[in-house]
Amino acid sequence: MARRMALFGGSFNPPGLHHLRIAEVLAREFDEVRIVPCGPRPDKPEVNSVPSAFRAALCDLTFGCLKGAVVDLFDLEQDTFTRNHALEERYQAEAEVWHVVGADWIEGGAQHRSAIHTGWEKGPELWQRSRFAILTRPGHTMDAADLPPNHVLIPLEIPGSSTLIRDSLLHRRAADHLLTKKAHRYINRYGLYRGTNPATWSRGTLEDLKCMIQTDPRNGKSVNWRDKFQPHVNEDAPDFILTLGGDGAMLRCIREYWRKRLPFFGVNAGHVGFLMNAPDQVFEQSFPPTEVIFRQLPQIYIEMETETGEIIQDYAFNDAWVERSTSQSAWLEVKVNGISRLPKLVSDGALVSTAAGSTAYARAMGASPLLADTPAWLLVGSNVLEPAHWKSALLSSDTSVEILNLECDKRPTTAYVDGVSQGAVRSIRARLSRAAAVELVFLANRDMAEKIAGIQFMR
Numbered sequence: 124m125a126r127r128m129a130l131f132g133g134s135f136n137p138p139g140l141h142h143l144r145i146a147e148v149l150a151r152e153f154d155e156v157r158i159v160p161c162g163p164r165p166d167k168p169e170v171n172s173v174p175s176a177f178r179a180a181l182c183d184l185t186f187g188c189l190k191g192a193v194v195d196l197f198d199l200e201q202d203t204f205t206r207n208h209a210l211e212e213r214y215q216a217e218a219e220v221w222h223v224v225g226a227d228w229i230e231g232g233a234q235h236r237s238a239i240h241t242g243w244e245k246g247p248e249l250w251q252r253s254r255f256a257i258l259t260r261p262g263h264t265m266d267a268a269d270l271p272p273n274h275v276l277i278p279l280e281i282p283g284s285s286t287l288i289r290d291s292l293l294h295r296r297a298a299d300h301l302l303t304k305k306a307h308r309y310i311n312r313y314g315l316y317r318g319t320n321p322a323t324w325s326r327g328t329l330e331d332l333k334c335m336i337q338t339d340p341r342n343g344k345s346v347n348w349r350d351k352f353q354p355h356v357n358e359d360a361p362d363f364i365l366t367l368g369g370d371g372a373m374l375r376c377i378r379e380y381w382r383k384r385l386p387f388f389g390v391n392a393g394h395v396g397f398l399m400n401a402p403d404q405v406f407e408q409s410f411p412p413t414e415v416i417f418r419q420l421p422q423i424y425i426e427m428e429t430e431t432g433e434i435i436q437d438y439a440f441n442d443a444w445v446e447r448s449t450s451q452s453a454w455l456e457v458k459v460n461g462i463s464r465l466p467k468l469v470s471d472g473a474l475v476s477t478a479a480g481s482t483a484y485a486r487a488m489g490a491s492p493l494l495a496d497t498p499a500w501l502l503v504g505s506n507v508l509e510p511a512h513w514k515s516a517l518l519s520s521d522t523s524v525e526i527l528n529l530e531c532d533k534r535p536t537t538a539y540v541d542g543v544s545q546g547a548v549r550s551i552r553a554r555l556s557r558a559a560a561v562e563l564v565f566l567a568n569r570d571m572a573e574k575i576a577g578i579q580f581m582r
């Protein structure tokens with residue numbers, strides 16, 4: 124029998140407990156539930172009220188632990204709305220696709236006047252030929268004559284809507300019974316849906332919370348520290364991730380676990396530890412610390428074109444770069460927002476870095492470090508021969524950058540993402556991600572801002 128996929132699209136603005144309950148029922152009925160939060164949509168302008176990165180995190184936080192559920196962040200990352208007919212085409216090679224909709228979408232179906240007929244692209248055609256999983260919904264009576272030809276009925280009595288959640292949050296009414304605990308905590312941290320601009324950092328606490336621990340097996344100090352923190356571990360339901368090691372260990376940990384959307388609290392067992400907290404300060408107070416600062420930091424979204432023309436996507440927390448693979452210097456072209464700004468860059472390579480990563484390789488290559496919440500990122504050349512004296516550029520958050528190898532055969536280049544080799548590439552395209560962000564946590568009096576001050580004023 125074919126694998127059956129429930130395609131559960133929606134604005135999930137925000138995703139609530141009602142959505143999770145629905146997804147749990149779907150996960151019992153289908154082999155997979157593919158959850159697709161939509162990007163900007165002409166029929167739902169309110170989805171733009173909260174930046175996509177927050178909506179993406181909330182979807183991961185709400186559905187991430189549900190077995191059989193997969194959250195597809197494509198639309199949020201690409202800032203688009205993929206219509207259901209296109210989603211069906213995208214997924215049909217993987218499974219038999221069933222479009223999930225609430226009963227509100229099929230009212231008037233018998234007269235070919237349902238919202239699917241009138242509001243979906245190719246609606247009438249899909250109505251006839253596609254498969255639908257119809258959810259009964261309190262407040263919406265369902266007439267059997269309105270059902271589409273190929274359907275399964277999922278009888279539910281789950282009250283709730285995102286409109287109600289948004290309204291409760293806006294008017295400062297309790298919403299904890301409408302959201303998962305993790306999503307509620309996250310919404311409060313960044314002041315989402317309050318009618319004001321969301322924050323990118325906030326003060327808070329880790330007190331009484333449980334963690335999962337990641338150590339660096341090659342770092343004895345980090346492995347020895349594990350026992351100290353063992354009483355605070357709950358591997359099954361952690362509230363934050365405790366990383367013991369250096370910045371490299373933190374980068375590896377972020378690469379592996381960022382989709383858990385849990386805050387990362389690092390304790391430095393390495394050298395620089397820019398992404399980490401200092402061990403003496405952590406050990407001198409109770410654990411988990413009562414006063415901390417949470418910072419939501421964007422990742423870089425990267426598309427790399429390999430030598431065979433394949434496009435590979437990835438995310439970088441600190442930086443991504445292209446480097447010469449042989450003794451020949453690299454000849455690169457750099458385009459910014461599609462405009463060729465450096466038609467021929469002769470160098471060892473070129474790097475893009477987030478503000479959070481600006482204290483690492485970007486700084487070593489001569490760029491100024493940026494405060495972590497600077498709404499900007501960096502492009503930096505490595506050992507630049509031509510154009511003489513060009514070193515780096517500060518980029519605004521909505522800038523896209525393309526680095527192209529002008530002589531792939533004679534002067535091959537390799538790409539690196541957060542220090543991990545991605546093999547030979549012809550080009551990379553990069554911009555700040557709209558869907559991938561990471562939360563780092565610092566002791567309140569030793570936050571990242573304080574560390575930057577230390578670098579800038581040589582302390």
Ligand SMILES: Nc1ncnc2c1ncn2[C@@H]1O[C@H](COP(=O)(O)OP(=O)(O)OP(=O)(O)O)[C@@H](O)[C@H]1O
Pocket residue numbers: 132133134135136141142145223224225226227228258259260261279281282283284285286287
């Ligand atoms: N309580 C519910 N019972 C059954 N179906 C629901 C319920 N809430 C939402 N749905 C269905 O889930 C899908 C995604 O919903 P969506 O994200 O738009 O949620 P919503 O809570 O209805 O949002 P909003 O209130 O912003 O319109 C839609 O097909 C919708 O009909």
Ligand SMILES: O=C(O)c1ccc[n+]([C@@H]2O[C@H](COP(=O)([O-])O)[C@@H](O)[C@H]2O)c1
Pocket residue numbers: 131132133134135161166167205206207208223224242243244
């Ligand atoms: O395909 C379309 O043109 C189309 C237009 C509007 C809505 N939809 C789908 O309808 C579903 C429910 O949407 P909503 O508004 O309740 O979030 C969801 O899967 C959307 O992708 C689809």
